[in-house]
Amino acid sequence: MSRSDLAGKAAAPKIARPVPLRESVFEALLELIISSHLRPGQHLAESELAEMLGVSRQPIREALQLLSGEGWVDLHPGHGAFVHAPTAEEADQLLAVRALLETEAARLAARHHTEEGVALLRALCSRGLAAVEADDVEGAVAINSELHATVMELSGNMVLSDLAAQVSRRVRWYHTPVARQRGRASWEEHAALIAAIADGDEDQAGEIMKNHTEQTRHLYLSQLGEDEPAEPLPSKRRKRRAPAALGN
Template identity: 60%
Template sequence: MASRPLDKNLLPTPVRRPVPLRESVYETLLELITLRRLPPGQHLVENELAERLGVSRQPIREALQRLSNEGWVDLRPGYGAFVHRPSGDEAEQLLAVRGLLESESARLAAGNAGDEGLADLRRLCAAGEKGLERGDTEEMVALNADLHRRITELSGNEVLADLAGQVARRVRWYHGLVAAQRGGDSWEEHARIIDAIAAGDGEEAARLMREHTDATRRMYHEQAAATEDGESGDGGEGQGRQE
């Protein structure tokens, strides 16, 4: 009896393999950096990280190399790895691009957001306001990222959403420095942007988003300058050689 070929439409999706250890370590370190639990200038000692994460030094070394390639970590021969400390120009360029992308996202979302999308935005905004009341900075940073990402999705422009997604994680890192200071102002601005989107007023939504992202950009520079001034009397970051 001749066998029949398997119907590919009846086969399940490929078995999902466990995430490689090096990928898990990379994601963990990147999360610690974006949340500023590993702050700019922090010396990243392989032995210490391996012990903290419960892994060997090899996946740590691989993750640090990848983070270096992506600009999150600086590898200094003879001294080791350090969390990257961005220059003022780096911050300005990234946050300026973010403003352009998200202003256009808001403008387009005003013509595309349906009832479900608007409900999502209002839910995220309300959750952010509750996070503010609790003083939960990490939650506010995460919800801020979710809200901005949802606006970009509602733009209906996949290329725009992809470009915005490429800078989103770095924006989250910058926002971590100013989330507490921006506080209530930021969520009030979010609410006004959502109202403009709900009203279908694309130009107003774009204008409000430009003002919103510009306020965050200005405050980041102010906070970064204050942080640098505070660190200038501490003798600078450690320069001990990597053992």
């Protein structure tokens, strides 16, 4: 078969390439940040991370650059990399947007719900409550994210779902530190939300979701004001950065 014959045929499916190591390292480090195994303000030593993940320092360095670009890590020349510590303003703005998106999603889910969708929500709620009873914070947070994503899917609004997906990881990051304090109350709110969705009560579903997301927002902001940074940056950093800032 000649080249011209090949060129005239339909394009063959592309061969999947292995995921670059830096992206695998990026995902691993991001999960450690979101789950609070790497805490806000914590210094990220390349050698320690490389040993922990069983890779060389180069993909660690590349992954930290990617994480910095997405706001998960702060890079400070001369001092290294640190897990980003969200400000109260950052958290407030993102959680406020989350409340708006999810309140509308709950309202639409009540309008478009299906028996299968409600059954899935109830199963997730049961699993989440079991995780709380077992003091499995990571499990409860993961199931919580899945439940909220399911409500988004039931809304039937793909644009709304796409927007929510853009902030879902950071919402999970903010939720993790307060998940234990929210405890059983959070899942009782989920149960009430599911009941409103099953009844097709749009206003009630929206109101419950609004109050539910606001509870997490207020608790996180309250805790943020009480906590101190895990590892303060050296004071010299600010002195060194000042001339650069003036030059921008």
